[in-house]
Amino acid sequence: MRVGIVGGTGEIGEGMAMRLSWIMDVCVGSRDPGKAQETCDTCLISAKERGIDCSVRSGNNQDVVRESDVIILAIPFKHLKSTVEGISGWEGKIVISPVNPMERRECFVYTPPAEGSAALFLQNILPKTTRICTAFNNIAGNRWRDISSELEYSVPVCGDDAEAKQIVMDLVNQISSLKAYDAGPLSSSHIVESITPLLLNIARFNKMKDVGIRFV
Numbered sequence: 394m395r396v397g398i399v400g401g402t403g404e405i406g407e408g409m410a411m412r413l414s415w416i417m418d419v420c421v422g423s424r425d426p427g428k429a430q431e432t433c434d435t436c437l438i439s440a441k442e443r444g445i446d447c448s449v450r451s452g453n454n455q456d457v458v459r460e461s462d463v464i465i466l467a468i469p470f471k472h473l474k475s476t477v478e479g480i481s482g483w484e485g486k487i488v489i490s491p492v493n494p495m496e497r498r499e500c501f502v503y504t505p506p507a508e509g510s511a512a513l514f515l516q517n518i519l520p521k522t523t524r525i526c527t528a529f530n531n532i533a534g535n536r537w538r539d540i541s542s543e544l545e546y547s548v549p550v551c552g553d554d555a556e557a558k559q560i561v562m563d564l565v566n567q568i569s570s571l572k573a574y575d576a577g578p579l580s581s582s583h584i585v586e587s588i589t590p591l592l593l594n595i596a597r598f599n600k601m602k603d604v605g606i607r608f609v
C-alpha cells in the first residue's frame with residue numbers, strides 16, 4: 394500500500410512524510426516537485442540517522458493521487474477546492490482529511506463551510522466513489538516533526554465506508570504510539586475538526602504547547 398501526501402511539504406505534511414516513510418511506501422506531493430524532493434531528502438536523512446529503512450518518492454500533487462492507494466490532503470481549507478479540482482483520478486481512492494476550517498480572532502474559532510465540515514465539503518467536490526475518512530485532525534505539526542518523541546495521542550477516525558475506515562485505523566495504529574478510535578460516520582467530522590481550535594485556545598490561555606488528545 395502506498396500513502397500519498399498532497400501538500401506533503403507543509404507544517405504537518407513533512408512530519409507525516411518522515412514518520413510514514415519509515416514504515417511504508419510514501420509519495421510526497423507539492424505544486425513544486427523540487428520542493429517535494431527536499432522533503433524526501435529530509436525523510437531519507439532522518440531515517441539514515443536512525444539506521445532504519447525509508448521508502449519515499451516525490452512528485453507533483455497529480456502524481457501523488459495517481460500513484461497512491463491512500464491520499465492524505467495536508468492542505469489548508471482555503472486551498473482545498475482549487476487543489477482537489479485541479480487533480481484527476483480520485484475514483485476509488487481512500488482520502489484522509491486532517492483539515493480543520495478555523496480562524497484566529499480574539500481566540501481560535503471553528504468556521505465550517507455550509508456543508509457542516511471540511512469532510513462533507515470534500516464529499517461534495519470529490520467523485521462519489523472516493524472513500525473519504527477524517528483522521529489526524531488534532532495532532533500539531535510540531536509534534537509530527539519532533540521525530541525524537543513518541544506520538545502518544547488518540548486519533549478519532551470518521552467515515553462511511555467500513556473497509557476504508559478500517560484501513561485508515563490500521564494505518565494510524567502503525568505510526569509511533571498513536572491509537573485510532575472509530576468516531577462514527579463522516580457526518581460526525583465537525584466534532585473532530587472543532588476539537589483543534591479548542592486545543593489551540595487551551596494551549597494559548599494556559600501557556601502550553603502543542604496540546605493533543607488522549608482517550609483513557
Ligand SMILES: NC(=O)c1ccc[n+]([C@@H]2O[C@H](COP(=O)([O-])OP(=O)(O)OC[C@H]3O[C@@H](n4cnc5c(N)ncnc54)[C@H](OP(=O)(O)O)[C@@H]3O)[C@@H](O)[C@H]2O)c1
Nearest residue numbers: 400402403404405423424467468469472492493530533534
Ligand atoms: N499545522 C498543524 O499543526 C495542523 C494540525 C492538525 C491539522 N492540520 C490541518 O492540516 C492541513 C495542513 O495544515 P498545515 O499547517 O500543514 O498547512 P501549511 O503548512 O500552511 O500548508 C500545507 C501545504 O499546502 C500547500 N499550499 C499552500 N498554499 C497553497 C495553494 N495556494 N494552493 C495549493 N496548495 C497550497 C503547500 O504545499 P506546496 O507549496 O508544496 O504545494 C504547503 O506546504 C490544514 O487543513 C490544517 O487544518 C494542521
